[in-house]
Structure formats: C-alpha cells, structure tokens
Amino acid sequence: MTDIPNPTIVATTRANSKPIEDYVRRDELTDAELEERLNDECDIAADYIEGILDILGLNGDLELLVSNGHPTVKVVVEESELTPEVEDTFQVLIGKDGDVLNSLQYLTRQAVSKNFGEFSNVIVDVLGYKDKALNILVQKTKDIITKVKESGENEKVTNLNAFERHNIHDLVAQEGLFSKSFGRGRDRYLVISAEEFSDDTNDVNENNDSEENSSEDNN
Numbered sequence: 001m002t003d004i005p006n007p008t009i010v011a012t013t014r015a016n017s018k019p020i021e022d023y024v025r026r027d028e029l030t031d032a033e034l035e036e037r038l039n040d041e042c043d044i045a046a047d048y049i050e051g052i053l054d055i056l057g058l059n060g061d062l063e064l065l066v067s068n069g070h071p072t073v074k075v076v077v078e079e080s081e082l083t084p085e086v087e088d089t090f091q092v093l094i095g096k097d098g099d100v101l102n103s104l105q106y107l108t109r110q111a112v113s114k115n116f117g118e119f120s121n122v123i124v125d126v127l128g129y130k131d132k133a134l135n136i137l138v139q140k141t142k143d144i145i146t147k148v149k150e151s152g153e154n155e156k157v158t159n160l161n162a163f164e165r166h167n168i169h170d171l172v173a174q175e176g177l178f179s180k181s182f183g184r185g186r187d188r189y190l191v192i193s194a195e196e197f198s199d200d201t202n203d204v205n206e207n208n209d210s211e212e213n214s215s216e217d218n219n
Contacts, residue, residue: 025118026118035066037116038066038069038071039064039066039071041071041112041116041120041122042064042065042066042071042072042073042122043064044111044112044115045071045073045108045111045112045120045122045124046062046064046073048107048108048111048112049062049073049075049104049108049124050062052093052104053075056092056093058089058090058092058093059077060075060076060077060090060126061075061076061077061078062074062075062076063076067123068166069121070121070122070123070163071112071120071121071122071123072122072123072124072125073108073122073123073124073125074124074125074126074128075090075093075124075125075126075127076127076128077090077127082127087127090126090127093126094126094127094129098129098130098133101124101125101126101129101130104124104126105122105123105124108122108124109121109122123163134164134167137164137167137168138167138171141157141168141171141172141192142171142175144157144192145171145172145175145177145192148177148192148193148194149175149177149194152194154191154192154193154194155191155192156189156190156191157189157190157191157192158189158190160188160189160190165181165188165190168190168192169181169190172192177192177193177194178192178193178194178195178196178197179191179192179193180193180197
C-alpha cells in the first residue's frame, strides 16, 4: 500500500495565503480574522489531502467548511458514482475502525500547523465515516442521558477522543444535565451527572477537550 506523505512535505499553499510570520495566535484574532484564518487552514489541509488522493489514484471531491470552530475537509463522491466498488477503493484512507483516517487527520494537522506555528484542530472525513460514527455516538449519549435522568446516578463514558467529548458536553448541556472530563491522554474520560459538579472536583478543565492535540485525540 502506498504510504501517506510525511507532513514535512507540506502542501503548497494557495496563492492568497500569507507568509507564516504574518500569522498570530488564534486567541489574538478578531472574529473576522479568525474566520479568515480557519478558511486558510481548510485550504492548506485540502491541498495536502488532494496530493494524497493523486498519489493513491483516488477520484474524489473535497468539501471545505468550518464546523463548531473546526476547519473541516470532507472527501466525497457523487452519490450517482458511489458504488460498492468505489467505496472499497476508499477504504485505504479509512482503515479498520477508522485507524487510517485518524492517522491521515493527524498528518494533515501537522502539515497545517507547520504553516501557522501552532496546533490546528482541522477535521478530516472520508465518505461520511465520521459523520456516521458521530450519529451513533449521539444516540448512545441520549440513551445514557435518559438513564441518568431516571436513576439520578452518574454515568461514566470512556474511549472518547477530544472531538467526541466536546460534542457530548454540548448535548448533555442541551438536555439540562452536567458533564465533566477527568484524567489525561488515553485515560481521559467523561462523567454525566444530574447534579452540577462541585468546584473542588479534581479534574482537568473539560473546555480543553476541543483543543487537545495528542496523537490519541485527533479524531
């Protein structure tokens, strides 16, 4: 199987992209500047992924958008052309349980980060794999929320990446419950509760879930 290009071979930026020295940290940008920055990150990520598609001989289109503060690049194929055979060819970018897709996203983030001097939380999806996984997660979370409401007991949710935890926090809040993340790295988990957590609860701030950049949290 053809190897995914190393991120040190950074994709050529678009003509309207600025030199790295002209960029500042995200938290120092105005809303308008941040929007432009996220769109630039999408462009660079798209260049990198397009190069990989060319190397692997895969014919797919790219959709670029910003979703919940995440620059997002989706590899898509027209529905009329999406045959089982075509889906099989794209499995080289997805892998078992999305492991190759996770690696692709990690490398894409590295490529984008090299252009801006700080971590990029760009999201990469192929043929809607992550969208489908997120829909399953949302349904499971709703079931857990119902259980917590009925029993009043806390529920622990494990094996989540930062993006998934971030989405669960939002969903739990919408349902009027509370959630908090504990631990670090691969041992990080989330607790859903019917009652608000006390200020002295020992944890790492769950707001960091959307910004973690460890290799195990790059989905």
